[in-house]
Amino acid sequence: xxxxxxxxxxxxxxxxxxxxxxxxxxxxxxxxxxxxxxxxxxxxxxxxxxxxxxxxxxxxxxxxxxxxxxxxxxxxxxxxxxxxxxxxxxxxxxxxxxxxxxxxxxxxxxxxxxxxxxxxxxxxxxxxxxxxxxxxxxxxxxxxxxxxxxxxxxxxxxxxxxxxxxxxxxxxxxxxxxxxxxxxxxxxxxxxxxxxxxxxxxxxxxxxxxxxxxxxxxxxxxxxxxxxxxxxxxxxxxxxxxxxxxxxxxxx
Amino acid sequence: xxxxxxxxxxxxxxxxxxxxxxxxxxxxxxxxxxxxxxxxxxxxxxxxxxxxxxxxxxxxxxxxxxxxxxxxxxxxxxxxxxxxxxxxxxxxxxxxxxxxxxxxxxxxxxxxxxxxxxxxxxxxxxxxxxxxxxxxxxxxxxxxxxxxxxxxxxxxxxxxxxxxxxxxxxxxxxxxxxxxxxxxxxxxxxxxxxxxxxxxxxxxxxxxxxxxxxxxxxxxxxxxxxxxxxxxxxxxxxxxxxxxxxxxxxxxxxxxxxxxxxxxxxxxxxxxxxxxxxxxxxxxxxxxxxxxxxxxxxxxxxxxxxxxxxxxxxxxxxxxxxxxxxxxxxxxxxxxxxxxxxxxxxxxxxxxxxxxxxxxxxxxxxxxxxxxxxxxxxxxxxxxxxxxxxxxxxxxxxxxxxxxxxxxxxxxxxxxxxxxxxxxxxxxxxxxxxxxxxxxxxxxxxxxxxxxxxxxxxxxxxxxxxxxxxxxxxxxxxxxxxxxxxxxxxxxxxxxxxxxxxxxxxxxxxxxxxxxxxxxxxxxxxxxxxxxxxxxxxxxxxxxxxxxxxxxxxxxxxxxxxxxxxxxxxxxxxx
Numbered sequence: 001x002x003x004x005x006x007x008x009x010x011x012x013x014x015x016x017x018x019x020x021x022x023x024x025x026x027x028x029x030x031x032x033x034x035x036x037x038x039x040x041x042x043x044x045x046x047x048x049x050x051x052x053x054x055x056x057x058x059x060x061x062x063x064x065x066x067x068x069x070x071x072x073x074x075x076x077x078x079x080x081x082x083x084x085x086x087x088x089x090x091x092x093x094x095x096x097x098x099x100x101x102x103x104x105x106x107x108x109x110x111x112x113x114x115x116x117x118x119x120x121x122x123x124x125x126x127x128x129x130x131x132x133x134x135x136x137x138x139x140x141x142x143x144x145x146x147x148x149x150x151x152x153x154x155x156x157x158x159x160x161x162x163x164x165x166x167x168x169x170x171x172x173x174x175x176x177x178x179x180x181x182x183x184x185x186x187x188x189x190x191x192x193x194x195x196x197x198x199x200x201x202x203x204x205x206x207x208x209x210x211x212x213x214x215x216x217x218x219x220x221x222x223x224x225x226x227x228x229x230x231x232x233x234x235x236x237x238x239x240x241x242x243x244x245x246x247x248x249x250x251x252x
Numbered sequence: 253x254x255x256x257x258x259x260x261x262x263x264x265x266x267x268x269x270x271x272x273x274x275x276x277x278x279x280x281x282x283x284x285x286x287x288x289x290x291x292x293x294x295x296x297x298x299x300x301x302x303x304x305x306x307x308x309x310x311x312x313x314x315x316x317x318x319x320x321x322x323x324x325x326x327x328x329x330x331x332x333x334x335x336x337x338x339x340x341x342x343x344x345x346x347x348x349x350x351x352x353x354x355x356x357x358x359x360x361x362x363x364x365x366x367x368x369x370x371x372x373x374x375x376x377x378x379x380x381x382x383x384x385x386x387x388x389x390x391x392x393x394x395x396x397x398x399x400x401x402x403x404x405x406x407x408x409x410x411x412x413x414x415x416x417x418x419x420x421x422x423x424x425x426x427x428x429x430x431x432x433x434x435x436x437x438x439x440x441x442x443x444x445x446x447x448x449x450x451x452x453x454x455x456x457x458x459x460x461x462x463x464x465x466x467x468x469x470x471x472x473x474x475x476x477x478x479x480x481x482x483x484x485x486x487x488x489x490x491x492x493x494x495x496x497x498x499x500x501x502x503x504x505x506x507x508x509x510x511x512x513x514x515x516x517x518x519x520x521x522x523x524x525x526x527x528x529x530x531x532x533x534x535x536x537x538x539x540x541x542x543x544x545x546x547x548x549x550x551x552x553x554x555x556x557x558x559x560x561x562x563x564x565x566x567x568x569x570x571x572x573x574x575x576x577x578x579x580x581x582x583x584x585x586x587x588x589x590x591x592x593x594x595x596x597x598x599x600x601x602x603x604x605x606x607x608x609x610x611x612x613x614x615x616x617x618x619x620x621x622x623x624x625x626x627x628x629x630x631x632x633x634x635x636x637x638x639x640x641x642x643x644x645x646x647x648x649x650x651x652x653x654x655x656x657x658x659x660x661x662x663x664x665x666x667x668x669x670x671x672x673x674x675x676x677x678x679x680x681x682x683x684x685x686x687x688x689x690x691x692x693x694x695x696x697x698x699x700x701x702x703x704x705x706x707x708x709x710x711x712x713x714x715x716x717x718x719x720x721x722x723x724x725x726x727x728x729x730x731x732x733x734x735x736x737x738x739x740x741x742x743x744x745x746x747x748x749x750x751x752x753x754x755x756x757x758x759x760x761x762x763x764x765x766x767x768x769x770x771x772x773x774x775x776x777x778x779x780x781x782x783x784x785x786x787x788x789x790x791x792x793x794x795x796x797x798x799x800x801x802x803x804x805x806x807x808x809x810x811x812x813x814x815x816x817x818x819x820x821x822x823x824x825x826x827x
Contacts, residue, residue, distance in 0.1 A: 043394055045398045048360055249358060250356075
């Protein structure tokens with residue numbers, strides 16, 4: 001049991017911690033020589049996070065066999081908030097005290113010790129879904145679109161037909177429609193077998209999109225009243241984070 | 253494969269809906285038949301709204317507030333909505349069901365609940381103690397609710413709160429278990445008196461049938477129900493019932509105690525099956541030498557004695573010894589002793605089926621008296637009225653209550669109040685009742701409860717039927733004190749186990765037992781008192797802290813007392 005990983009810039013880890021900690025209280029980071037993996041669901045079983053960070057995402061990376069780190073994600077995020085995006089980040093397991101030592105190096109060097117916790121690991125199977133629609137678009141479209149939808153409702157419909165992606169919301173305050181056509185610049189790819197639509201909680205989507213930067217591309221897999229799958233590539237050879245979110249049922 | 257919890261929930265819903273005794277029994281029978289033996293224990297406990305059998309003093313420790321938090325998380329509704337819904341029905345089970353039915357957020361996956369899984373998860377909750385355990389407990393419940401459909405959630409929440417509301421009481425299970433597993437009801441009942449757990453009884457019946465039940469005997473270290481006495485008024489009647497001769501014992505007013513001895517290990521249980529061993533280290537020590545046996549269960553009465561007068565102290569003094577702190581200080585202040593009158597088990601041999609006289613003989617041979625600590629109660633075997641009257645006087649003179657009378661060949665009938673044991677007290681008539689409601693007082697008693705509605709128990713449906721309003725006999729201090737005490741336990745709506753026509757200002761869940769004295773029992777129209785009887789000049793005597801509400805007098809007993817009284821009146825008129 002030994003683990004040490006260094007990132008030259010804290011940026012990626014900061015946004016991951018922010019997104020994940022909003023959804024999930026605690027998680028088990030599983031470190032092997034390939035990299036770090038985590039799979040967890042929120043307490044209400046509405047959202048799932050699958051994190052896959054390659055060892056190549058780190059400047060330095062050492063691990064003995066398989067090391068499991070039980071993390072209180074809220075506390076982890078509180079520490080990472082203190083790191084600047086361009087500061088150097090080191091995470092090291094102190095086996096003696098069972099703590100994760102997080103060192104941030106910028107103008108000065110700051111160290112934080114995060115006590116590790118027991119995390120009960122449920123076996124989580126990812127629902128296998130054959131999605132009728134897949135598209136790749138700029139994450140900024142979704143992030144802004146959620147803010148638009150939020151002006152009238154706490155849930156939003158994601159819809160796709162052969163040519164267009166829509167985000168639609170309606171409430172007492174009125175209706176909102178966000179539209180992105182096949183030929184728009186922010187639409188990277190669009191593969192649609194049939195027109196589909198599912199309804200989702202804005203709050204959850206919002207938390208998930210915090211893992212992305214506006215210029216990132218998000219892969220969306222969508223069906224009719226099916227969970228949505230959001231996949232964010234974290235840069236070349238860095239890895240990916242996948243979110244799965246269960247739909248809401250349309251109000252009668 | 254363990255029974256699906258949804259199946260159990262369906263049955264519980266049906267049980268809740270039907271008021272019919274027969275239908276309820278039939279439902280339990282078919283449920284038990286569908287259950288595999290490995291699940292029988294869990295099914296029976298969950299039907300009763302329990303996680304552990306009654307004699308196990310483990311609690312889930314989750315009050316309404318904690319469970320509300322779990323409900324909020326699982327349904328996605330905030331506390332305001334839950335509080336509002338809860339105020340409507342006072343039943344968090346109904347609230348969670350309704351909100352889950354309205355829930356529009358789908359979950360990613362649901363692992364169907366089995367009876368085994370639900371019971372295992374709930375049973376682990378009491379083990380969660382210390383820092384952060386509250387969150388762990390809440391998360392356990394949330395985890396179950398996430399996998400539950402609305403109906404299942406209703407019964408999970410109720411079980412966590414320790415209520416089932418299915419109207420399945422312990423007494424009802426006997427017939428159902430007997431029918432489901434084709435065993436005689438008497439055997440089911442007998443096994444229950446030893447095990448005090450219908451879950452375990454049902455499991456034995458399911459796995460081993462009648463043969464298994466027959467083998468069940470008293471278990472050292474497990475509390476069992478004590479045998480009780482019926483009340484009879486005259487020596488003549490007693491002798492008539494007992495066939496001219498009986499055993500008479502001094503009746504002490506103390507705390508009924510069963511002592512379990514397992515080599516050096518001693519345990520003391522009350523008749524309410526509470527373990528009070530730790531409160532009486534002085535008595536525990538004495539048992540080690542007083543009971544000359546490797547293993548034994550001995551039945552007796554614990555009393556406190558005034559060291560100056562040598563007379564027994566009031567029963568309330570003994571109660572003061574039941575404490576968790578300052579135990580040592582009280583040992584000298586309130587010295588207690590125990591007087592044994594029966595023995596149920598000796599060196600692993602069950603004696604409960606032996607006749608009284610033989611048991612008494614064995615008891616005398618087993619107990620080595622220790623002055624001021626342990627003795628065998630004074631006894632007289634006689635059919636001579638003069639001799640008995642003299643013995644009664646001696647008992648009263650020594651400061652005791654009267655006499656207990658025992659049929660010479662009677663077996664020990666655990667948990668039964670029959671005419672094999674009788675009690676004979678010279679005093680005025682008193683009965684034990686459950687306090688179920690109250691009215692605010694007027695004038696001098698404004699602001700406090702001025703009178704209380706009290707009830708007796710009907711053994712048939714295990715509900716409480718009102719018998720009188722009582723306000724006199726309470727001192728000003730008691731009025732204040734009881735008001736404070738009862739305000740804590742006001743029920744939002746009339747508890748379902750109360751059958752009443754009168755409408756008091758407030759209802760209480762039957763919990764507190766009062767002894768009240770009265771002059772006469774009168775028939776009462778049902779529209780007034782649902783027990784069909786009323787009391788003339790009822791007065792409060794004392795709280796019976798040693799009794800639980802299931803031990804109050806029954807409607808049947810009141811009817812018996814009424815018939816006795818009328819017979820007596822008839823005789824008086826003839827004279």
